[in-house]
Amino acid sequence: MPSIDISDVTKRYGTDTALEGLDLTVERGEIYGFLGPNGAGKSTTINLVLDFIRPTSGEVRVFDLDAQANALAIRKRTGILPEGVEPYDRLTGRQHVSFAIESKGADDDPDDLIERVGLSADAADKKAGGYSKGMTQRLMLATALVGEPDLLILDEPSTGLDPNGARRMREIIREENDRGATVFFSSHVLGQVEAVCDRIGILRDGHLIAEDTIDGLRDTMPDQTRLRVTLDRVPDDSTAALEAVESIDGVSSVTPEGRTLVVACADRAKTTVLHTIEDYDVTVEDFTTDESSLEDLFVAYTSDATPAEVAR
Template sequence: MAAIETDALTRRYGEVVAVDSVDLTVEQGEVFGFLGPNGAGKSTLINMLLDYTPPTSGEARVFGHRTRGEAVAIRERVGVLPDAYKLYERLSGRRHLEFVVQARQADDDPDDILDRVGLDPEDAERNAGDYSKGMAQRLVLGMALIGEPDLLILDEPSTGLDPNGIRLMRDIIREEVDRGATVFFSSHILGQVEAVCDRVGIMNEGRLIEVATLDEIRDTIGVGTTLHVTVDQQPDLTLSDLEAMDDVSNVRADGPELTMNLSDSTAKAKVINRLEEGGATVVDFETAESSLEELFAELIDEDADEPEPEVSA
């Protein structure tokens, strides 16, 4: 049974299609990155998974439970860090945690949770109305962890977190996955998903335009690692000889400096060997991972370039 399964899940707001016939499966135990620019429909899809929002058509199941009618069974197994929430400003951080412990009938100790998400026990006594965004985010992450949920749904979890907070969040995600939890991680920033996710799904304008592992996406788009090599003299090779090698493409030369794209970063050793066999000494080399931001932008452009299917009467 999949952790999350949607069939032609659709939500319309008047003329606007926020989520357009999405078919998505997230297996148990995986960390799934859910990507897309702001307004792509990510939060609307999450809202439907948790039955905040009823779908216009199609259906979704979480651990086999239909979102319409079995929402309580779903929420018993899901911890949520929602997007655009607000804390109860007249209640303390600790009271928030106690409320979740009671509502889930869990036996978590609020102090352990505070410690895990790095909140000061003294701050926990203060009213949540005084919390900074980063503190609020830590508190709600802590609330999501209570009761050892089988699925964590994190909607833009790094909002307001400083680099330490982001690292802490990643560590927590890894701990939760080791425990056996599934993580559904939504973000508009690829770099954050890259560090923790096994697979990603990319949403744009309500449609799910890609579901793949990060490696698969790099292959599809044909970018990966960029290799810069500086040689002491011209080797006994042509640029086409290098391009003929596996995993090497787009070789450019600028004096003693060569630049090429590698679809597999381990190909760099082969390239360096080949250059040295050709009689040149490699003075210096440098690799750079193509930014996923570029990748992302490219995918979305590609999607936008596709002509809309024409409707005939």
């Protein structure tokens, strides 16, 4: 039984489409990283799962329950760290955690949770209105952990955290997962997801454009290379030159940076690229290649290149 099952969900705001026919499944017990640039629809998806908003069409199920009809039953078993959440200015950190414990009917010790997320006891006694973004994230994580939830939903959890805080966050995600919790978390930074996730899905413009394990995603572009070609000058007919390079079989993207051309392409296309450029009466002064990192893959997926071009 999947923990989250989103099928054919469309969400429109007036004439704006935030999500279009989204299908997404998070299996029980996995850590699922939900990636995409800001504005891709990640928070919309999470808000649908939490029943903060309702789909225009399609179905959202959590623990095999309808997200809207059974919102209460779902939230009893779910820990949530919403994006951009603000604490109550006039309540202390500890009061927030105690309130979450009372709300969930759990029997956690607030001090244990506060210590676990790395919030000092002193800070927990202060009013949350004076908290930094990082302290707020820690506090909200503490409230999300209340009652050993079966599902943790974390929207951009590393926002405002220093490297120590981000590491602590990853450790907690792993610990919770080891305990048996399913973790679904979103980020616009690949590095945070790469380190902990079993599977990642990449969202762009309201579409899930890739979904696989990290290794699986690497395999989709096994021979991808990034070629940096430095020329003696910009070709006279630079537009035609760019188009010629772009049209080479195996080239997925071409970005001019002054006299340098950055070409993402398959290994086999390298020599063709160099020859093609030289056809435009310029001399290649230097060129370097490097293996594509997952970061490049992510950028390729989420920038202007279409998925079809990336996969080529």
